[in-house]
Each structure stands twice: as C-alpha cells, then as structure tokens.
Amino acid sequence: xxxxxxxxxxxxxxxxxxxxxxxxxxxxxxxxxxxxxxxxxxxxxxxxxxxxxxxxxxxxxxxxxxxxxxxxxxxxxxxxxxxxxxxxxx
Numbered sequence: 001x002x003x004x005x006x007x008x009x010x011x012x013x014x015x016x017x018x019x020x021x022x023x024x025x026x027x028x029x030x031x032x033x034x035x036x037x038x039x040x041x042x043x044x045x046x047x048x049x050x051x052x053x054x055x056x057x058x059x060x061x062x063x064x065x066x067x068x069x070x071x072x073x074x075x076x077x078x079x080x081x082x083x084x085x086x087x088x089x090x
Contacts, residue, residue: 013040017047021054 017040023029024037041048 010040010043014044014047017041017044018050021047021051024051025055025058 013036017037020029020033020037024034029037041051
C-alpha cells in the first residue's frame with residue numbers, strides 16, 4: 001500500500017514542480033512548498049535536469065546587455081492603459 005501512495009505522491013509532485021521552479025529559484029516558496037519541492041528534486045532526475053536548465057537560462061539572460069534606445073516601460077504601460085480605454089474597432 002505504501003508503494004502505491006508514494007508513487008501517487010511522486011506523480012502529483014512531478015506535475016506540480018515545473019510550475020513552481022521559478023518561485024523556488026527566487027526563494028518565494030513557503031516552508032511547506034519548499035520542503036515539497038526539495039523532496040521531489042531529491043527523487044526526480046528529470047526535474048533536477050529541468051531546474052538546471054532554468055538556472056542556466058537565467059544566468060545567460062543576466063549577461064545580456066540592455067537594448068539601446070529601448071522604450072521606457074512606464075511609457076509602454078501608459079500606452080496599453082490608453083488603448084484599453086478605447087472602444088474596440090468596428
């Protein structure tokens with residue numbers, strides 16, 4: 001019976017873990033979810049590999065230079081808000 005329970009828990013955690021990996025890396029998980037993630041990572045080579053790939057991607061993105069002449073994010077947000085206030089085109 002325990003093996004069935006363990007397998008079911010593993011399967012649930014395996015579906016759950018990928019969606020929480022960014023929060024895990026950003027240290028945003030609560031104590032309970034952190035323990036769940038770390039237990040699953042200790043059991044699952046596939047999720048460890050996925051997490052390692054996410055870490056590499058974040059590290060590489062951090063090395064990119066900011067684009068020149070990039071629009072100000074607050075200007076983009078204001079333009080989006082203005083468009084949302086307009087009636088849809090007919």
